Amino acid sequence: MAAATQDTQRPQNTRAIMTFLREHAPFSNMDDAHLAHFAEHASLRFFADEDVVLSPEDGPVRRFYVVKQGRIRGERHNDKDGKTETTFEISQGECFPLAALIGERPTRTLHRASGDTFCLSIEHDAFVTLFSDSDPFRDFCLRGVSSLLDQVNQRIQSGAMASMGSSNSLDTPLERYALRNPIVCSPDLPVRKAVARMHENNVGSIIITDDERHPTGIFTLRDLRTMVAEEKGPLDTPVSQVMTRDPICLTAHADAFEAALLMAEHHFAHLCVIDEERRLIGVVSERDLFALQRVDLVNLARTIGTASHLRTLVSLRSDVSRLVDAMLAHGADSGQVVKIITTLNDVTVRRVLELNIKKNDPGIPFTWLTFGSEGRQEQTLLTDQDNGILFDTPQGMTEDQVREKLLPFAQTVNQELAECGFTLCKGNIMASNPKLCLSGKEWDDWFIRFIDASTPQNLVYSSIFLDMRAVFGPTKPLEDLFDKVLTRIRKNALFQKMLAGNAITRRPPLTMFRSFRYASDGRKHTLDLKRQGLAPFVEAVRVFALANGVEEANTLERMDRLVAREVFDPKDANAWKEAYSLIQAIRMRAHQEMLDRGEPLSNYINPDDLNPLDRRILRESFRQAQRLQQKLEVTYQL
């Protein structure tokens, strides 16, 4: 109440400035008294379009600015080509210049108004007062832009935490847990057979039930270990003699917390879930209860890699999604997460291939290729199949004969991958397509045509076929092939130039002026984060990588290699890597949110749904894409 009274005693214009500030970081986290101090000491200036706001010649910066209306851009003169380039943009609610003000030095960047612009500012002494009195303000100033990035990451993490919390709170009744169909046996079954059954089903316990399905005992891998170590008897012993009698049981209405307490108390890792008639309906393991807290990549990968049925693979896909949530919650960056998704996808693809070879071996050695985003190891939860086969033609067979054997096999694999959640490729870029199931020689011819006779039409495929990787089978044939491809591209300046021209056709969704440009093909007022946000980076980096003989397909790794080869300036590359990763992070968070709402995954977002901070970061990231494209234009004189 006191605060309200105080507020009404402040002049209207002071209150209005406080209201404005409260909508933006770091002011949104600051106390009213500090905001009032800012507002009372503020002054308002106007800068017409193109007016200089701050210049390196002005001497040490003595004033702290917030854009109230309009936009400021940073300009740096490039000594190499004599051009001026925009290094950043500052829009409504954003502060400047932080580093120069803290360092009490002149700004290194010319700040220029971009459009008619009003700025609030405080002088050095008011700045110092706020800096020493307000923790959020000080943190913000000291960490500058990096604190913004932290805030984005924190938000991504807290979002993931929230989704974990909702699906994993310990007061969830056990019946809501996905209870596994319990593996059961009768008391007279020999231990050897019981263990074989556990192994088959990839579980750590088996429940011994009587004729009415009442649990009478439980036998776990730990019991087996004890039995062997203590020589309790041969493996033919009926399981009833070595099982733990009267296993702990809970009804389906009990909650997870009760289950966790019981487990902790008795040091059991499993308990039986029963109905009112004491009939077994499921088993809950410690791992189930805490699955989300300890989603374990290694374990998940092993489970996928040893799954014996397609349906197990299909069911494990939801674990991959939960793992992504958990990884984001634990602060993994988007680069790590996409690599992990790719790793798990690779394991799945390999397992599908292995299971099919076991069932129906085509008898031809082959390498399973993957293209596009999977080739670059940049997959998210929304993923298409882009694959192909590179085979070695056995003596006495023609390539078409080989294809006759491989294509039906590939057809099944493509279908099964689709069941696992890898959408069938609409453009039929799949191994079951006879044009993409080729021998080493045929692939080489294919690339010769692709590179030497490039047309705008086949350039579209560059984003697919020039980012490739072997997922299964020998890698040597692909290395040999790619070696030739790289050499050919390096020698072909015209092809490079065409690639570069193609790479800049997709402009980041920023017009030269202010707001976002929306996707032209998508829903109204949406941005396509993949095509408009990530693709400009991926495509520009690919051109530089191929032109400079970089073999990696991953965009971030390509940039590292380009720095090592002194093609990219380390600072530029860092900014580009960061921008690329942030767009990816925002895209992945959007995917997780769509999953939570049960919506189909899409790459479209409405920037109006983002908070001002994310909008600002997106815009800054898109601007980095613009700079990268400018480098391409300068290099290839486009």
Add this chain to the structure above:
Amino acid sequence: MLEHIRQWFERRRGGGSLHCDPEQLPHPKAAGDQALAKTRLIVLDLETTGLNPSRDQVIAIGAVAISASVIHLADQFDLILRRPELDISETVLIHGIGPEALTRGHETEEALLHLLEWMNGDPVLAYHSAFDQKFLEKTLKQTLGYTRSHTWIDVADILPAFFPDAKTGGAGLDHWADYFGLEVSERHHAAADAMVTAELTLAALNKAGKHGVITLADLTDKLRYYRRLKSMHRV
């Protein structure tokens, strides 16, 4: 603001009489060769009980100062006058000042003395300034017997004079505010209207500096020329 005025009065009492001799108040300055880029300008807005200067009264005064083309928030005036006897039922819907708020206001005399002191004789700008000028001069005369004239400049003339091609869709304060993307924090609040008028003035001053309008006299000349041009068009 209230505390500010109380302190000011304490100081004045210490200095002698409460009733001020107009001679001791700052003298209004004429529009001469003061450089626009250095001078202090008052931007003012009044809320009144109605539109008729002979019958209606001032109930709120909001003003900000522009010094050397900068608005300093520390240099502002925002006050509701103490006039419990006034009938404000007609206009209360527009400016939102109800009878209660009025009684919380200040003794008109004290407030106006303080206003004159604060204005320091500097030129006064307002949107449709004739209206504010009439009301303020009448109030100053009735309450204090003060009859000196300040230099008044109409922002509603300044803007079209410097932005002749602006497509504002109208000549109102709201039209110009929209044109520059400005938000009025609380429309028909004297101080908020004064603020947005001052913000628009900053934009005009920036343009003036680039077009060789350097002094206050240059500005009034330019406006006189603009008005003549406008009336010629009308004929």
